[in-house]
Amino acid sequence: MSTASRIRCDLDLDARIPGRRTGWLRIPHSRHESGYGIVPVPIAVLEGAPGPTVLLTAGNHGDEYEGQVVLRDLVRDLDPARLTGRLIVLPALNLPAVLAGRRDSPLDGGNLNRLFPGDPEGGPTGMLAHFVTTELLPRATWALDFHSGGSSMEYLSCAMARATDDAALAARLEAAMLAMRLPLALVVQATQDARTLPAAGLARGVIHLACEIGGGGTLTPASVAAAEAALRGLLGHAGVLAPDLPPAPPPRLMRVAGSDHFLFATARGLFVPEVALGATVAAGQRAGRILSLDEPDRPPIALQFGRAGLVVCRRVPAQVVPGDCVAHLASEA
Ligand SMILES: [Zn+2]
Structure with a gap:
């Protein structure tokens, strides 16, 4: 069985080129309507001076919108010359789910955030998880995956990190959560589902954060502002973008333990x-x-x-x- 990804990326991720580049991840998806068709997942790379790589993802669940907004704004508006490092940005990670406004992909029913580390021989969603695991996570030092409650849930705005036995990593995750400018920082011990994107990242040495902001399949001014604060807070903490946020009260550190x-x-x-x-x-x-x-x-x-x-x-x-x-x-x- 092949372990190589069938997905092709328009961008050479090994070429370190200052500036903004955009393209597609091309997931092969042969079907009745399009025999040689692909699923074109948008990807952007914004690169400035030498520094760490941050992987930023939204639309892992297609009906969760705050991250999709702030990452689109970032790709369009941020001057890469302001960066000390590189951002790899996927504002609509599970594109078929994003287009459908659903948690799962309508192509194969795949809930991307339950399919990591993925399957190179699987359906479009499993192939995508495998590509992220094998091609994107190894290039990242930091990562932030944006979530909300989606269609069925609503959240208080919180930064999230999985609990880990690695004390040094736990301390780095906690410090990053505290920098994310959300009212809550949750250490999650209860749902130790290893099939999530942040779990895949942590298993590969990435300082991988998540956040849950809003929900109900909608957006509010407050939820979009919270997502923007979380993004800027993490980029500042990682040293990739100079902090430009006013002081904020520290988040309340809590846990979801059982x-x-x-x-x-x-x-x-x-x-x-x-x-x-x-x-x-x-x-x-x-x-x-x-x-x-x-x-x-x-x-x-x-x-x-x-x-x-x-x-x-x-x-x-x-x-x-x-x-x-x-x-x-x-x-x-
Ligand atoms: Zn989600």
Whole structure:
């Protein structure tokens, strides 16, 4: 079995050329409508004076928009001469999902952020994950992957890093999160899913951060400003772009440490929340109730938080089925 990527990049990533270059990652995708067709994922390289490489990605999930906005703005507006280093920027990483405004790719159902390190012989999404793993991550010192709650969730603005046993790396991740100018910095121990992009980056020695900003499939002035602050904060911290942000209060460092931080619907129905995003809750406190859709006289089903914490994420659609996450908490670090 071949391990070489079938994806071709228009840009020579080994050529260190000051300035701005743009092109495509060409994912082969032969199909009825386009027998020799490709999926053209946009990529930009902005290079200034010699310095570290930062990999910046958004649209890993296609229905998460803040990062897609600020990375497009960056590619278009930033003068590369201001950089001490190189930015490799993919504002619409999973392009088919971005075009569809969906979390997953409509081409193969692939949830890119659950397909790392990828598969060179897989579908378009698996091939893309493999290309990022083998061609982009090895060239990066730093990386930031932008997320939001997407269509089904809404987040408080937070920088995120996976927990790691490597104390030196953990300290670097924490310092970077604190520089990202978001109200919260979350160390995530609960969902140690190794199939994510940041997990793939950390496994290859990249100081790989993520952020969760907003959600609900929309944008707000505050969420876009938060994403811009996170981007500028990290680039300043990495020494790639001179900091140009006013002082901000330090983020609150918290953790997402176990499965008890997540609350799931236990029945089909309408979830009526009783606490808001950003609320501090006690163990056993009611989170809300689920009303039957078709039996109005049926008693509601109450949901209670299994532990104390800060509600950092909530479900957006009111209808739930068993297994839907309706909220998740962060607790004191
Ligand atoms: Zn996401």
